[in-house]
Amino acid sequence: MKILSRLYISLILFFLYAPVAVMIIFSFNSARSVWRFAGFSLDWYTGLFSDTAMLTALQHTLIIAVLSAIISTVLGTAAAVGIMALRKKITKSIVMTTTNIPMMNADIVTGISLMLLFIFFGKIIGARESLGFVTVLIAHITFNLPYVILSVIPKLKQTDSHLPEAALDLGCTPLQAFFKVVLPSISTGIATGFIMAFTLSLDDFVISYFTCGHYQTLPIVIFNMTKKSVTPDAYALSTIIFVVVFVLLIFYNMLQNKGESKNNKKFKEV
Amino acid sequence: MKNKTSFGSRIIAAPYIVWSAIFIIVPLLIMIYFALTDQNGVFTIANIAQIGKYKKAFGISILYAAIATVITLLLAYPMAYFMTKIKISSQRMILLIVMLPMWMNFLIRTYSWITILANTGLINTFLGKLGIAPLRLINTPGAVILGMVYDFIPYMILPIYSVMSKLDKSLLEAAEDLGSNSFSKFRRVILPLTRSGIISGITMVFVPSVSTFYISQKLGGNKTMLIGDAIEYLYNLGPSYYNVASALSLILMLMILICLAIMNKFSGDDEDGGVIL
Numbered sequence: 001m002k003i004l005s006r007l008y009i010s011l012i013l014f015f016l017y018a019p020v021a022v023m024i025i026f027s028f029n030s031a032r033s034v035w036r037f038a039g040f041s042l043d044w045y046t047g048l049f050s051d052t053a054m055l056t057a058l059q060h061t062l063i064i065a066v067l068s069a070i071i072s073t074v075l076g077t078a079a080a081v082g083i084m085a086l087r088k089k090i091t092k093s094i095v096m097t098t099t100n101i102p103m104m105n106a107d108i109v110t111g112i113s114l115m116l117l118f119i120f121f122g123k124i125i126g127a128r129e130s131l132g133f134v135t136v137l138i139a140h141i142t143f144n145l146p147y148v149i150l151s152v153i154p155k156l157k158q159t160d161s162h163l164p165e166a167a168l169d170l171g172c173t174p175l176q177a178f179f180k181v182v183l184p185s186i187s188t189g190i191a192t193g194f195i196m197a198f199t200l201s202l203d204d205f206v207i208s209y210f211t212c213g214h215y216q217t218l219p220i221v222i223f224n225m226t227k228k229s230v231t232p233d234a235y236a237l238s239t240i241i242f243v244v245v246f247v248l249l250i251f252y253n254m255l256q257n258k259g260e261s262k263n264n265k266k267f268k269e270v
Numbered sequence: 271m272k273n274k275t276s277f278g279s280r281i282i283a284a285p286y287i288v289w290s291a292i293f294i295i296v297p298l299l300i301m302i303y304f305a306l307t308d309q310n311g312v313f314t315i316a317n318i319a320q321i322g323k324y325k326k327a328f329g330i331s332i333l334y335a336a337i338a339t340v341i342t343l344l345l346a347y348p349m350a351y352f353m354t355k356i357k358i359s360s361q362r363m364i365l366l367i368v369m370l371p372m373w374m375n376f377l378i379r380t381y382s383w384i385t386i387l388a389n390t391g392l393i394n395t396f397l398g399k400l401g402i403a404p405l406r407l408i409n410t411p412g413a414v415i416l417g418m419v420y421d422f423i424p425y426m427i428l429p430i431y432s433v434m435s436k437l438d439k440s441l442l443e444a445a446e447d448l449g450s451n452s453f454s455k456f457r458r459v460i461l462p463l464t465r466s467g468i469i470s471g472i473t474m475v476f477v478p479s480v481s482t483f484y485i486s487q488k489l490g491g492n493k494t495m496l497i498g499d500a501i502e503y504l505y506n507l508g509p510s511y512y513n514v515a516s517a518l519s520l521i522l523m524l525m526i527l528i529c530l531a532i533m534n535k536f537s538g539d540d541e542d543g544g545v546i547l
Contacts, residue, residue, distance in 0.1 A: 001355070002355075004352075005352035005355050005356065006352075006356075008348055008349065008352050009349065009352050009353065009356075009364060012345065012349045012423075012427075013364075013367060013368075015345075015420070015423075016367075016368065016371055016420075016423070016424075017371070018386065019379050019380075019382030019383055019386065019420070020371060020374070020379065020382070022382040022385050022386060022392070023378060023379070023382045026385065034381075034385055035385060035388070035390070035391075075285060075286055075289065076286065078282040078283065078285065078286065079282075079283045079285075079286030079287075081279050081282060081283070082279055082280050082281065082282045082283020082284070082286070083283050084279075085279040085280040085283075086280060086283070087280075095283070095287060095290075098290045098291075098294055098295065099290065101294050101298075102294060104473070104477070104526075104527075104530070105477075105523060105526075106477055106478070106480070106481030106498075106522060106523065106526060107478065107481065108481045108483065108498050108501055108502070108519065108522070109301075109481070109519045109520075109522060109523045110297075112301065112501065112505065112515060112516065112519045113297035113298050113300065113301040113519070114293065114297050115505075116297060116300045116301055116304055116512065116516065117293070117296060117297040117300055119509070119512075120300055138293060139293075141289075142289070142290075142293040142294065145286065145289070145290070149286075174279075178279075199372070199373060202373070203372065203373065203375065203376065205375075205376070205377060205484070206483075206484075209502075210505065218375070219375055219377055222375055222377045222378060223377055223484070226377060226381050226488065230378075230381055234378060235378065238374055238375055238378045241373070241374060241375075242370075242373075242374055245370060245373045245374070246370060249366045249369075249370060250366075252366075253362060253363060253366055256362070257359060257362075
């Protein structure tokens, strides 16, 4: 059984990583091809630093990801707290259903509908260019919000509602009660929401495709590239991103394991 | 005092409610308006009637997405099950390894499959060395379905694993004590208790599969036109085609809703299936 489960897990991981391995290998190709491996070289990595189109796109992607993650985390956390305080069941269920729409809807539908809205607004205010930085940012915040809200709400439900009341009785202002009592107990949910928002934004292609105009993010540039021919520098950039994320995840995992063993120790001592 | 505070916290949902009205509800209303009018804003059902022209694209999209979803489920379920059987620290590591590809650009990952599947690609080169004639792998329906399975399988593994790892082991022991064999233990205990994970997994794989336009363009050649391809094509033709594109998007949206409703009905979902990750 143990051997079988190991074997199966390895097979699935092999399936998941076969294209990733291909990508990494061909990023070191000395030829300008992602088909035939001619020899080892680092040219695509060094060339990357002078590829302004790719670097600008990377910069756009990071700006949008950071801004949309921050804004949607703040807006979404406030929304989650507010939604939990809604007293009418009907209002609550309408708000929650609306929240679910961007998650259930196909990205292409969300993208098209937002594009129509922006074009419509653009016409009203007479803008020369309806799509750009602002619209892609709005789109990203919109599809990030549900994920933030749905990671904060379960934490709010777990929080004892008597605690903030006790804080109020002990002389806290409502604002203090929120920051000193509620916020610490939902912080893991907020962190999860932020990370999810950041990741989703970084990876989004479909919705950006319909809403970005000339403000091209990395996935858009890569898409345009795959329409013609992909050169190994796209692979080189993806390999760098892969390694960075991989190292961060291992680091995160180690921290978590360490924290856990520390907690266990504390528990034993007590 | 209490009333005052709870009003205070209710009001902070207001910015979000306004936001979701403007950027979720209004865009859908505009889409419906575009779908039901012509370029001059006159009411027409001509756009909706175009569905006849795209019948085949709709049919193929649903068929491919359904096949891909079933294959993904069959691959992911044992994966999630086996993952819960190993050491807890290795479980966490494998979970990260499963999630890691999600942080990478899916366009590049899909594109890599061309290098593997092409007529002169890695698989066929390997087969050639063994003296086997090259297979036609790229630009086939199989390649499109493979791309869907590959791109979305983490979304199936994660929710199933998350329910499976919370499964109460004592229930399985109780089933054994009461004389269940492995099959009935699976069918009567494990399967019903992991249903919510299966349902959110199916949703998270089916919806992006049925609406994709990248995978089919890269791995299916020009022969397979999915509904996503049709919408993207019309969008690129320019503003005068937005009406038809809106109509197709609207139909796609309704179709997905119907598919999900049917699935929820068949699964007899009586608990909260809204498990995300």
